[in-house]
Amino acid sequence: MKAIVCVKQVPDTSGKVAVKENGQLDRASMPAITNPDDLNALEAALTLKDHTGCEVVVVSMGPPPAEGMLRELLARGADRAVLISGREFGGSDTFATSQIIAAGIDEIGVEKDDIVFCGRQAIDGDTAQVGPQIAEKLHLPQVSYVTDIKYQDDGSLIVTRALEDGFMTVKVETPCLLTCIKELNEPRYMSVPGIFECYGKPYEVFDYNRLKDNPLIEDDTIGLKGSPTNVWKSFTPPQKGAGTMLEGTDVAAQMAQILADKHLI
Amino acid sequence: MPEISDYKGVWVFCEQREGKLMPTDFELVSEARKLADDLGTTVTGLLLGDDVEGLAKELGGYGADVVKVCQSPLLKEYTTDGYAKVICDMVNKYLPEVLLIGATTLGRDLGPRCAARLHTGLTADVTHLDIDTTKYVDFLRNASTIDVDNQKFDYEDRNLKMTRPAFGGHLMATIVCPRFRPQMSTVRPGVMARGTFDQAKADATKVELEDFELTAADIHTEVLSVEKAAKKMVDLIGADVVVSVGRGITKDIEAGKKIAQDLADELGGVVGSSRALVDAGIMTQDHQVGQTGKTVHPKIYIALGISGAIQHVAGMQDSELIIAVNKNPQAPIFEIADYGIVGDLFQVGPNLAKEIKKIQDAKAAV
Numbered sequence: 001m002k003a004i005v006c007v008k009q010v011p012d013t014s015g016k017v018a019v020k021e022n023g024q025l026d027r028a029s030m031p032a033i034t035n036p037d038d039l040n041a042l043e044a045a046l047t048l049k050d051h052t053g054c055e056v057v058v059v060s061m062g063p064p065p066a067e068g069m070l071r072e073l074l075a076r077g078a079d080r081a082v083l084i085s086g087r088e089f090g091g092s093d094t095f096a097t098s099q100i101i102a103a104g105i106d107e108i109g110v111e112k113d114d115i116v117f118c119g120r121q122a123i124d125g126d127t128a129q130v131g132p133q134i135a136e137k138l139h140l141p142q143v144s145y146v147t148d149i150k151y152q153d154d155g156s157l158i159v160t161r162a163l164e165d166g167f168m169t170v171k172v173e174t175p176c177l178l179t180c181i182k183e184l185n186e187p188r189y190m191s192v193p194g195i196f197e198c199y200g201k202p203y204e205v206f207d208y209n210r211l212k213d214n215p216l217i218e219d220d221t222i223g224l225k226g227s228p229t230n231v232w233k234s235f236t237p238p239q240k241g242a243g244t245m246l247e248g249t250d251v252a253a254q255m256a257q258i259l260a261d262k263h264l265i
Numbered sequence: 266m267p268e269i270s271d272y273k274g275v276w277v278f279c280e281q282r283e284g285k286l287m288p289t290d291f292e293l294v295s296e297a298r299k300l301a302d303d304l305g306t307t308v309t310g311l312l313l314g315d316d317v318e319g320l321a322k323e324l325g326g327y328g329a330d331v332v333k334v335c336q337s338p339l340l341k342e343y344t345t346d347g348y349a350k351v352i353c354d355m356v357n358k359y360l361p362e363v364l365l366i367g368a369t370t371l372g373r374d375l376g377p378r379c380a381a382r383l384h385t386g387l388t389a390d391v392t393h394l395d396i397d398t399t400k401y402v403d404f405l406r407n408a409s410t411i412d413v414d415n416q417k418f419d420y421e422d423r424n425l426k427m428t429r430p431a432f433g434g435h436l437m438a439t440i441v442c443p444r445f446r447p448q449m450s451t452v453r454p455g456v457m458a459r460g461t462f463d464q465a466k467a468d469a470t471k472v473e474l475e476d477f478e479l480t481a482a483d484i485h486t487e488v489l490s491v492e493k494a495a496k497k498m499v500d501l502i503g504a505d506v507v508v509s510v511g512r513g514i515t516k517d518i519e520a521g522k523k524i525a526q527d528l529a530d531e532l533g534g535v536v537g538s539s540r541a542l543v544d545a546g547i548m549t550q551d552h553q554v555g556q557t558g559k560t561v562h563p564k565i566y567i568a569l570g571i572s573g574a575i576q577h578v579a580g581m582q583d584s585e586l587i588i589a590v591n592k593n594p595q596a597p598i599f600e601i602a603d604y605g606i607v608g609d610l611f612q613v614g615p616n617l618a619k620e621i622k623k624i625q626d627a628k629a630a631v
Binding site: 011093094095098124125126127128129130131132133135136137141142143144145158161162163164165166167168169170171172173176182221227228229230231232233234235236237238243244245246247251252253255256257258259260262263264265 | 343344345346349369370371373374376377378380381382384385386387388389390405407408409410411424426430431432436437438439440441442443444445455456458485486487488489490491492493503532564565586587588589599600601602603604605606607608613616617619620621623624625628
C-alpha cells in the first residue's frame with residue numbers, strides 16, 4: 001500500500017500580488033510556497049502512514065527549484081519525492097499537466113490498495129481541474145472536496161465531500177483519487193529528525209525522456225504549444241475609482257440593491 | 266474522427282439536485298441563448314436524473330430549443346462515473362461545439378472528468394463568455410485597462426472566448442480552445458444574467474428522451490447519504506464575505522457584535538475585527554484583520570465603525586468590494602471604500618441585513 005501525493009509550488013497570493021506593466025504576474029516579487037490545499041493532501045497521506053506504515057510518495061511538476069519544496073515535504077514525513085521537470089512540459093494547461101502527472105504516477109505505479117491524494121485546487125490558477133483529470137487518465141474513481149475519510153476493514157473508504165449547503169458521503173474502493181480541502185485536517189510541521197533526514201531520502205527527477213514512452217503521453221498535447229486551451233488575451237481590471245457615498249433615508253436598501261445588481265447576493 | 270466543423274450547437278449541462286433545477290441552469294441557458302444566436306445555432310439542455318423530464322420545459326422558457334433527458338434510477342444521485350459516462354456518450358453522439366457546466370461543487374467535479382475523456386480543453390470558473398469579437402472588444406473597453414482602439418483583434422474569430430479571473434482577480438485571462446471540440450467551460454454561479462421566462466417558448470420546447478447505456482458496474486462510488494448542514498464557520502482568509510467591527514461598537518459591545526454576526530450570517534460570511542477591539546480584549550485574536558492580523562481579500566468587505574487606520578487597511582484593501590459604515594464623515598476608511606455610508610452602525614447594520622434578506626427571499630421565491 002502507498003499514498004501518492006500531488007503537490008504544486010505556487011506564488012503566495014495571500015499577500016500583495018504584483019502585476020507587471022504588460023499584464024503578466026510578477027512571480028519574482030512573491031515568495032514561493034507549497035499550495036495550501038496540497039498540505040492537507042499530504043497530511044491525509046501522513047495520517048494514513050501513521051496507522052498503516054504505508055509509503056508516502058510526493059510528486060510535483062515544475063522547474064528544478066521546486067526541489068526545495070519537495071525536500072521540505074520529505075522533512076514533514078514523506079518517504080520519497082519525484083519532480084517532473086522539463087522544458088517540453090512548460091506552459092501546459094490543465095489537460096496537458098494532468099496527462100504528464102498521470103504518466104509520472106503511472107511510472108511510479110498504482111496498485112490495488114493505493115490512494116492518490118491531491119489538493120482541491122492551486123491558489124495560482126484556482127481551476128480544481130488537475131485532480132479529476134489525473135483520475136480520468138489513470139481510470140481511478142475520484143472524490144473531490146474531501147472533508148473526512150474513514151478507512152474500512154474491507155479496504156474501502158467512506159469519504160465525506162463538501163457541497164455548497166452540506167455534505168455527501170460516498171463509499172469508494174481503492175485504488176482511488178481524492179482531492180482534499182482545508183477542512184479535512186490540520187497539516188503537521190516539519191520535525192527535527194525529518195529535517196536531518198530529508199536530504200537522505202530518495203529524490204528523483206522525471207524529465208521528458210523518462211516519460212516520453214509512457215502510453216499516457218501524447219506528444220501533440222503537452223507543453224505550451226500542445227495544450228488544448230491557450231490564453232487569447234490577459235488583462236488587468238481597471239483601477240478602483242473614487243468610492244461612492246450613499247445618502248438618503250434608504251441607504252441600506254440602496255446598498256442591498258447594489259449588491260444584487262453586482263450579483264454578489 | 267469527426268472534424269471541428271462537424272460540431273454544432275450550444276449545450277448546457279442542467280444540474281438538478283433532489284429533483285429541483287439549480288438556479289445556475291437558468292443563468293447558463295440564458296447565456297447559451299446569446300452565444301447560439303451569435304453562432305446561428307440552437308441551444309440544447311442536457312438533463313440527467315431519475316424521473317426528471319417534468320423539469321425540462323422550464324429550461325425552454327429561458328431559451329433552450331431542445332432538452333435532452335437521460336433518466337435512470339442510477340442517475341438519481343450524482344456520481345462522477347455515472348454522470349460523466351452519460352454526458353460523454355451524448356456529446357460523442359451529437360457533437361455539440363460548446364458545452365457549459367455550472368461551476369458548482371459538483372460541476373467542478375464533473376467538468377474536468379468529462380473534458381479529459383472527451384479529449385478537449387476546459388476553462389474553469391468562467392465569468393464572461395463571447396463568440397463575437399466586436400462584443401468581446403466592447404467588454405474589454407469597460408472591464409480592462411487595455412487601450413482597445415490601439416490593439417489588433419481578429420474580428421473573424423468564432424471561437425468561444427472564455428474569460429476568468431486569476432490570482433484572486435488581480436489578473437483576468439481570456440482563454441480559447443481552437444483545436445478541439447466541444448469548447449467547454451464551467452461557469453461561476455450567480456454571474457450570468459438570468460433572462461426573462463417566456464411561457465410560450467417553454468411550451469414549445471422539444472423534450473427528447475434519450476436512450477443510453479449505463480449499468481451499476483460503470484459506477485465505482487456509492488452515495489450513502491446527502492446531508493444539509495448549517496453553514497460551518499470558515500476562517501477569515503478563505504471567506505467570501507467579511508463583516509468587521511471596530512471601535513464604533515464600544516457603545517454597546519454585545520449589540521454591536523450581534524449586528525455584525527447577523528449581517529455575516531445573512532451573507533454567508535464571517536466576522537472580522539480591528540486591532541483596537543482585539544487589544545481591548547473585546548474580540549479574540551483570530552478575528553483580527555490587518556498588518557498584524559490576517560490579510561483578506563473577500564468578495565465583500567463590510568467595515569462597521571472602523572476608522573481605517575493604515576494597519577487595518579493593509580489587511581483588507583484588496584477586497585473586491587468594500588463597504589464602510591462610520592459616523593465620522595472624515596474617517597479615512599471612506600477613502601478606500603467603494604461605497605460609504607455616513608451613519609450609525611447600530612441602525613445601518615440591522616437595516617442592511619434586513620434589505621439583503623428581502624432581496625434574497627425574493628430571489629428564492631422565483
